[in-house]
Amino acid sequence: MESQQDILANIKRRQFWDFVFALTGLMSLLFALITLITLIVDLSLTGVPRITLDFFTSFPSRFAGKAGILSAWVGSFCVMITTAFCAIPLGVAAGVYLEEYSKKNWVSQIIELNIINLAGIPSITYGLMALGLFVYQLKLGQSILTAGLTLGLLVLPIIIVTTREAIRAIPNAIREASYAMGASKWQTIRHHILPYSSGGIMTGVIISLSRAIGETAPLITIGALTFIAFLPTAPISDVPPFINLKWLMDPFTVMPIQMFNWLSRPQAEFHVNAAATGVILLMMTLIMNGGAIYLRSRFRKKMKW
Amino acid sequence: MRRLKERVIETVLFLAAASSVLVTIGIVGILVVESIPFFEHVTLKEFLTDTEWTPLFENARYGILPLLSGTFLTTVIALLVAIPLGTVTAAFLSEYVRPAWREVLKPILELLAAVPTVVYGYFALLFVTPLLQKIIPDLSGFNVLSAGIVIGMMIVPYVSSLSEDAMGAVPSHLREASFAVGASRMQTSFRVVIPAAFSGITSAYILGISRALGETMVVAIAAGMQPNLTLNPTEPAATITAFIVQVSLGDLPHGSIGYQSIYVAGLSLLVLTLCFNIFGLWLRKKFQEKE
Numbered sequence: 001m002e003s004q005q006d007i008l009a010n011i012k013r014r015q016f017w018d019f020v021f022a023l024t025g026l027m028s029l030l031f032a033l034i035t036l037i038t039l040i041v042d043l044s045l046t047g048v049p050r051i052t053l054d055f056f057t058s059f060p061s062r063f064a065g066k067a068g069i070l071s072a073w074v075g076s077f078c079v080m081i082t083t084a085f086c087a088i089p090l091g092v093a094a095g096v097y098l099e100e101y102s103k104k105n106w107v108s109q110i111i112e113l114n115i116i117n118l119a120g121i122p123s124i125t126y127g128l129m130a131l132g133l134f135v136y137q138l139k140l141g142q143s144i145l146t147a148g149l150t151l152g153l154l155v156l157p158i159i160i161v162t163t164r165e166a167i168r169a170i171p172n173a174i175r176e177a178s179y180a181m182g183a184s185k186w187q188t189i190r191h192h193i194l195p196y197s198s199g200g201i202m203t204g205v206i207i208s209l210s211r212a213i214g215e216t217a218p219l220i221t222i223g224a225l226t227f228i229a230f231l232p233t234a235p236i237s238d239v240p241p242f243i244n245l246k247w248l249m250d251p252f253t254v255m256p257i258q259m260f261n262w263l264s265r266p267q268a269e270f271h272v273n274a275a276a277t278g279v280i281l282l283m284m285t286l287i288m289n290g291g292a293i294y295l296r297s298r299f300r301k302k303m304k305w
Numbered sequence: 306m307r308r309l310k311e312r313v314i315e316t317v318l319f320l321a322a323a324s325s326v327l328v329t330i331g332i333v334g335i336l337v338v339e340s341i342p343f344f345e346h347v348t349l350k351e352f353l354t355d356t357e358w359t360p361l362f363e364n365a366r367y368g369i370l371p372l373l374s375g376t377f378l379t380t381v382i383a384l385l386v387a388i389p390l391g392t393v394t395a396a397f398l399s400e401y402v403r404p405a406w407r408e409v410l411k412p413i414l415e416l417l418a419a420v421p422t423v424v425y426g427y428f429a430l431l432f433v434t435p436l437l438q439k440i441i442p443d444l445s446g447f448n449v450l451s452a453g454i455v456i457g458m459m460i461v462p463y464v465s466s467l468s469e470d471a472m473g474a475v476p477s478h479l480r481e482a483s484f485a486v487g488a489s490r491m492q493t494s495f496r497v498v499i500p501a502a503f504s505g506i507t508s509a510y511i512l513g514i515s516r517a518l519g520e521t522m523v524v525a526i527a528a529g530m531q532p533n534l535t536l537n538p539t540e541p542a543a544t545i546t547a548f549i550v551q552v553s554l555g556d557l558p559h560g561s562i563g564y565q566s567i568y569v570a571g572l573s574l575l576v577l578t579l580c581f582n583i584f585g586l587w588l589r590k591k592f593q594e595k596e
Contacts, residue, residue, distance in 0.1 A: 021491040118329065132335040
């Protein structure tokens with residue numbers, strides 16, 4: 001028999017180790033958060049003073065002080081639009097099919113397994129695929145279109161997964177009510193499922209674009225140039241039909257590539273430019289992610305079925 | 306008419322879903338097709354056993370080992386950082402933190418994974434390396450150590466978030482039973498929750514490993530892009546991904562041996578990632594059977 005004192009000592013000891021473990025957990029969490037804060041502060045201290053209006057309106061230059069990110073941010077913007085046009089319809093359609101239509105058979109199982117696996121495929125292999133397929137087989141060149149398609153395919157699984165989650169949260173009663181009114185499957189999806197899941201889908205779209213905007217490796221692989229001192233063709237022209245899509249086929253650079261280019265030079269002045277670009281990139285991704293988190297929490301609160 | 310429209314819509318949606326499979330087929334297909342000509346120049350034996358990788362030099366050598374050692378080394382360092390940190394953080398969030406706080410802390414932690422990798426490259430090269438040089442004075446300006454540590458920090462949220470999801474999914478009656486027989490929260494965490502969530506935690510680790518293997522920009526910026534057959538983390542080295550970036554930065558004619566070499570490198574990376582994923586699946590299966 002253990003005496004009461006032994007038991008008390010035993011409890012004390014376990015409480016002590018429990019406390020130590022809790023402290024270790026807190027430390028690891030804080031360490032991760034402090035790393036994030038250090039990164040932001042370190043980058044900002046170097047980069048923020050360099051961010052002036054001129055920085056946004058100048059092309060890259062041999063002189064660090066005169067260089068800017070005009071072609072880079074315009075390029076990023078164009079590539080993002082192309083990515084969104086490619087990935088959103090495809091991803092949402094795939095998500096709707098998998099949740100609302102697909103039957104449990106081997107085809108749907110392969111698709112499901114494949115989507116899980118796509119998350120683990122290194123992003124640079126998407127770049128290699130795009131170089132072989134889009135650039136050389138389909139002769140799209142090292143263009144904004146190629147970049148948009150590449151990043152679109154890269155973020156496709158994110159959009160599919162978030163669309164599915166949003167649709168799955170809609171209770172079956174909604175579907176049954178719609179069918180009871182005589183609506184067809186598509187009418188139910190069009191008028192009920194899609195509107196009710198739009199908040200969740202938006203979250204996925206924002207997260208996927210924030211991922212795409214910082215993605216560098218696949219674009220370097222398709223041969224995006226690092227020194228671009230001109231802008232893509234304007235999308236609006238003065239001759240009918242006034243809108244042209246020539247910009248899709250133009251060469252481009254994007255902000256992360258510009259940052260990489262400046263970072264790989266030995267001179268510290270260029271590193272300052274890299275830091276400034278980094279601050280802008282970081283702020284954009286943090287704002288987009290913050291927005292997605294906010295949207296998700298608001299959506300959850302509002303939807304009380 | 307309405308029925309026809311429904312059929313057409315269903316078909317279109319199915320094609321969209323099936324396109325995700327085409328992406329995989331496209332990636333594997335292109336990598337294989339573009340790699341095949343490479344092995345007309347280089348024997349498989351040379352590729353796997355030669356200790357130098359210099360496809361762009363005049364005296365070209367095609368041994369994948371230096372790239373594999375670089376990839377292996379960065380991944381191991383990253384995992385040494387990410388797995389303990391991520392797992393302990395997950396256990397802490399899941400067992401010790403109130404749900405309201407968890408809702409706030411988890412998304413903030415996930416921001417670590419949202420930071421663009423090129424920004425992490427900056428951080429590794431211009432913050433972590435100088436910091437480490439104060440501790441290890443003969444650390445080279447480009448080194449595997451700081452790249453590995455930074456990648457590790459970057460994948461902490463992948464590990465912690467998915468592990469925490471798995472731990473959160475463990476039914477609470479298991480916890481209550483453990484508390485009822487007098488176990489502390491730490492004992493419950495280690496002996497009940499983590500074993501019960503093992504399958505989910507394994508997939509978290511596997512995703513972390515896949516990320517670390519495929520990470521490109523941090524190593525390309527901070528580790529120096531020099532193929533180097535070494536296991537010394539204070540030296541510069543190149544990973545498979547860093548080599549692909551290095552070659553892509555130059556102008557490479559379609560169909561040249563240099564062009565083929567990046568596809569061979571990419572294929573090796575894909576095979577490596579696949580091996581780890583299959584290993585993870587096997588591990589999960591094996592453990593699930595035991596229960």
